[in-house]
Amino acid sequence: MLNYARFGEMERLMESQIPDIASARTADLWWLCHAYAELKRYNKLFLCLDQMERNIAKGDRELNVSTSSLHGISVLFFSTDATYYPSLWRAQALAELQDYEKAVIEAEKGVALAEASSEQPKKHLFMTVPPRSVLEKLKGQGLSGVIHAALGHRLEAQRLVQAVEQFETDVSMELPGAADKKKATKAEQLGKMYMALKDYERAYQASDYAVPWGAAFGQAIMAGAGEEGEEYATSYRVPQKFIRAKSAYETKRTAEAKQGYDELLKHPRIKSFGELYWLVLFDRGRIEEASNRKGAIPYYVQAVEVIEHQRSTINTEVNKIGFVGDKQQVYHHLISALLAEGQAAQAFEYVERAKARALVDLLASKKDFSAPASEAQQVAKLIQALDAADLEAAAAQTPEAPTKDIATTPVGGQTVRSARGVQVREQLKTAAPELATLVTVTQTNTNEIQALLRPGEVLLEYYYEGDDLAVFILDRTQIRGIKLPGAGLSAEIADFRKALEETKSDRYRVISNKLYDRLIAPVGSYMTGKQVLIVPHGALHYLPFSALCSAKDCLIDRASLRLLPSASVLPFLKGRKQQEGGALLALGNPDLGDPKYDL
Structure with missing residues (x-):
């Protein structure tokens, strides 16, 4: 399973053999943690690694990993110390x-x-198996280089590149395939570090190698272990092919990149490589968009589905935000393409998914809401059961499932629900209706948002990414999407805020008019009512919309304004009843030009 990258099967097999990880041996946890790491089951991975480290601290650190083919030949993968894997x-x-x-x-x-490991080469007849720690140290150096590059530590990243470049791969008298694995691992780590440093030409050159005869030897030994058409050493070949295609794309070898990405998408195990799959889909969509914008949309849609599925297995909100942070370009391209194709409703839903999931997930994952005292224990059990059912449903999306036809991928994903999950949700609605609303958040549905708007109420939702700016206008019956000029918007907002602090200048009026003309005037004809909900995005969160004025009047004079972090919070707003005018006590400390009047 490992060499064929059948990580989903490996996960299911090991979970069936390990009912309780607290009592599992390190040798068994190695397989399970490895599967979780490859499949991006973050919620399960960190628990597995914690237990693995506890075992190692108690002295359970030896791995003797072996397998057998259908011919009955026992093959030793490696014997090693497990200490560095967690x-x-x-x-x-x-x-x-x-x-x-x-x-x-x-x-x-x-x-x-890995460097401190005392393991020695293993002798097998006239050949040797090198210490596994040698390869894992190499992988660790490559990973460190990528991370340092992400942190902007270029000198440290370049130092690690040099260390990997100097790694010796010409080793004689080793078990067939050992030197090959060293060459493949070295090339993969160099390719990753070069890409992290944006040196795509060197990454392209690093990927120019073949997995030689040692892999063929392994293929012969393991004949029958994989399914028809599967490659042995898939765990090496797929990353190599990705680095080749990615660096070809970034160096304008577009035809080669397209061919490489198409081959990867046809690969039977591409879904097992969670960190690569969404990137392949995204870049393939960008290639398609250059000549066929509509044809690019299904690639972007699938990329978003992969990202959000992986995100659903992350436990903390900080990590969820970070995980999606570097993937916003996928949403950006998808939203822009949908808008350009006149699919405003679908574009709006992905805007919400791009910027609102952190808030909605925070509400959905909150577990300390009050519940009726008589129901508190039952509610707590139901919430635990709901979490387990949702994770089980997510895990059921196995990477080994056949890849959908990209061209027929529907726009807008579906939340995966198990029968058990549906049942628990219904029970929770009975026991604690308000709590059930908060912990069973689903994807934003445009029709549901529109139904929550009052008659005459309009929702303006902005989307701002780079120099691209769009606004979505929703009322109870219609939705429109309009592209607006976005260049220089962040700087203009910062200047406006500064001008507002200049109490002896009216410079703010000029900037206010400009911002009004940019953000409000294009949608003014749709603001027919007196109630306006505004959902900002990006730098617009720092803009006081009530201070925007045209040459004739100010926005606050035209309508009652309410700002929301996301349209997705509308279902959580209780009793949106219009309030009667009441008494107001306002205190201030104005500058009256004479110190004796200061408060």
Whole structure:
């Protein structure tokens, strides 16, 4: 399973054999943690690694990993010390979650543990199996280089590039495939570091190698272990092909990149490589968009689905935000393409998914809401059961499932629900209706948002990414999407805020008019009512919309304004009843030009 990258099967097999990880041996946890790491099951991975480290601290650190083909030949994969694996796998996961400061500490710890390992080469007849720690140290150095590059530590990243470049791969008298693995691992780590440093030409050159005869030897020994058409050493070949295609794309070898990405998308195990799959889809979509914008949309849609599925297995909001942070370009391209194709409703839903998931997930994952005293214990059990059902449903999206036809991928994903999950949700609605609303958040549905708007009420939702700016206008019956000029908007907002602080100048009026003309005037004809909900985005969160004025009047004079962090919070706003005018006590400390009047 390992060499064929059948990580989903490996996960299911080991979970069936390990009912309780607290009592599992390190040798068994190695397989399970490895599967979780590759499949990006972050919620399960960190628990598995913690237990693995507890076992190692107690002395359970030996791995004797072997397998057999259908011919009955027992094959020793390796015998090694397990001490460095938890740190290296945790570093990789933390890097994927953009927690780089912690990731680099774990990576360097893993490298140090691998370097300090006392394991020796194993003799088999006239050949040897080199220490596994040699390869894992190499991988750790490559990972450290990528993380340092992400942190902007170019000199340290370049130092690690040199260290990997100097790694010796010409080793004689080793078990067939050992030297090949060293060459493949070295080339992969160099390719990753070069890409992290944006040196795509060198990454392209680093990927120019073949997995030679040792892999063929392994293929012969393991004949029958994989399914028809599967490649042996898939765990090496797929990353190599990705680095080749990615660096070809970034160096304007577009035809080669397209061919490489198409081959990867047809690969039976591409879904097993969670950190690569969404990137392949995204870049393939960008290539398609250059000549066929509509044809690019399904690639972007699938990339978003992969990202959000992986994100659903992250436990903390900070890590969820970090995980999606470097993937916003996928949403940006998808939203822009949908808008250009006149699909405003679908574009709006992805805007919400791009910027509102952190807030909605925070509400959905909150577990300390009050509940009726008589129901508190039952509610707590139902919430635990709901969490378990949702994770089970997410895990059921196995990477080994056949890849959908990209061209027929529907726009707008579906939340995966198990029968057990549906049942628990219904029970929770009965026991604690308000709590059920908060912990069963689903994807934003445009029709549901529109139904929550009052008659005459208008919602303006802005989307601002780079120099692209768009606004979505929703009322109870219609939705429109309009592109607006976005160049220089952040600087203009910063200047406006500064001008507002200049109490002896009316410079703010000129900037206010400009911002009004940019943001409000294009949608003025749709603001027919007196109630306006505004959902900002990016730098617009720092803009006081009530201070925007045209030459004739100010926005606050035209309508009652309410700002929301996301349209997705509308279902959580209770009793949106119009309030009657009441008494107001306002205190201030105006500058009256004479110190004796100061308060």
